[in-house]
Amino acid sequence: MNTGKTYLITGGAGFIGSHLAEQLLQQGHRVTVIDDLSTGSEKNLSKILGRPAFTFIVSRVSACPELEKLVARTDVIFHLAAAVGVKLIIEKPLYSIRNNLLETACILELACKYKKTFLLTSTSEVYGKSPSHSFNEADDLRIGNPHLSRWSYACSKLMDEFMAMASWREHGTPVVITRLFNIVGPRQTGRYGMVLPRFVQAALENKPLTVYGDGTQSRCFCHISDSLKALMQLTKGEPPLGVGDVFNIGTDSEISIADLARKVITLTGSKSEIEFIPYEKAYAPGFQDMMRRKPCLKKLLARTGFKPETALDQIILDIAQSLSPR
Numbered sequence: 001m002n003t004g005k006t007y008l009i010t011g012g013a014g015f016i017g018s019h020l021a022e023q024l025l026q027q028g029h030r031v032t033v034i035d036d037l038s039t040g041s042e043k044n045l046s047k048i049l050g051r052p053a054f055t056f057i058v059s060r061v062s063a064c065p066e067l068e069k070l071v072a073r074t075d076v077i078f079h080l081a082a083a084v085g086v087k088l089i090i091e092k093p094l095y096s097i098r099n100n101l102l103e104t105a106c107i108l109e110l111a112c113k114y115k116k117t118f119l120l121t122s123t124s125e126v127y128g129k130s131p132s133h134s135f136n137e138a139d140d141l142r143i144g145n146p147h148l149s150r151w152s153y154a155c156s157k158l159m160d161e162f163m164a165m166a167s168w169r170e171h172g173t174p175v176v177i178t179r180l181f182n183i184v185g186p187r188q189t190g191r192y193g194m195v196l197p198r199f200v201q202a203a204l205e206n207k208p209l210t211v212y213g214d215g216t217q218s219r220c221f222c223h224i225s226d227s228l229k230a231l232m233q234l235t236k237g238e239p240p241l242g243v244g245d246v247f248n249i250g251t252d253s254e255i256s257i258a259d260l261a262r263k264v265i266t267l268t269g270s271k272s273e274i275e276f277i278p279y280e281k282a283y284a285p286g287f288q289d290m291m292r293r294k295p296c297l298k299k300l301l302a303r304t305g306f307k308p309e310t311a312l313d314q315i316i317l318d319i320a321q322s323l324s325p326r
């Protein structure tokens with residue numbers, strides 16, 4: 001008898017979603033992915049396409065004719081479909097805002113109707129320009145000037161969080177809210193601005209690594225395999241472990257972007273140089289970066305026992321291997 005569960009992953013052809021789908025199938029579950037392939041790719045699913053327990057639907061969430069039927073027979077929904085990457089958000093703010101708000105509203109309504117476990121992937125961007133050294137889920141948030149497109153992403157994701165939380169409070173829908181902090185690994189594309197795949201790709205080609213600003217801004221990079229453990233753990237149990245609450249997901253080991261560039265060059269044995277580029281040239285005039293972005297992981301640890309395990313050197317080597325010509 002198959003004791004596996006049924007999962008629905010929106011945005012499942014993306015970097016995180018495709019790894020999640022693989023893991024769940026490996027654990028004996030049934031998985032359906034809905035993805036409009038706007039930023040995801042069918043290639044990401046090549047290992048699992050054709051498996052009997054896997055279904056792939058190419059569609060926007062809101063345009064999927066079978067959506068209600070799918071939600072009705074699913075156990076857990078991972079809602080990952082969203083506009084991704086700072087570059088894309090700045091280039092297409094209206095598309096990004098609409099996408100983040102409308103698609104979430106659509107699937108959340110069905111999750112409420114059928115009382116399904118619903119995990120929302122929000123973002124560390126919501127902490128905005130908070131001066132805190134370690135972002136805590138209970139912190140007040142400090143979003144930048146609304147005339148700068150960048151912050152529309154944080155606001156749209158925050159509204160998703162509000163919608164999810166209201167669904168829990170008003171309807172008892174078992175929602176789990178996660179804020180992802182710089183999740184990285186094989187398959188992530190640098191096309192939408194993500195720094196690590198861009199650096200590794202450039203290093204492998206002995207091309208300059210472009211550091212924006214003075215490179216003192218820092219981030220904490222968490223391997224996809226670690227973050228998947230946290231995501232899956234939070235949806236386990238009846239009610240799910242993370243129900244009605246918000247959790248940071250990431251690692252708290254921090255590195256400046258200039259040091260990251262040096263590390264990538266050393267570990268890949270590259271001949272690349274580092275080029276410093278002003279923010280306004282890299283993005284848009286008036287661009288505001290987050291100078292630090294480090295999660296407090298106490299709540300996640302207390303609830304799930306989760307601790308990130310993969311060191312940054314290993315992460316870089318892993319990405320380099322996936323990008324190297326075979």
Ligand code: UDP
Pocket residue numbers: 086182193194195196198199210211212213217219257289290293
């Ligand atoms: N960044 C950079 N060079 C690049 C891409 C990004 O210096 O080619 C910087 C970017 O300005 C930011 C950091 O790297 O300070 C992380 O950028 P990413 O877009 O990966 O993530 P986020 O800003 O969302 O943390």
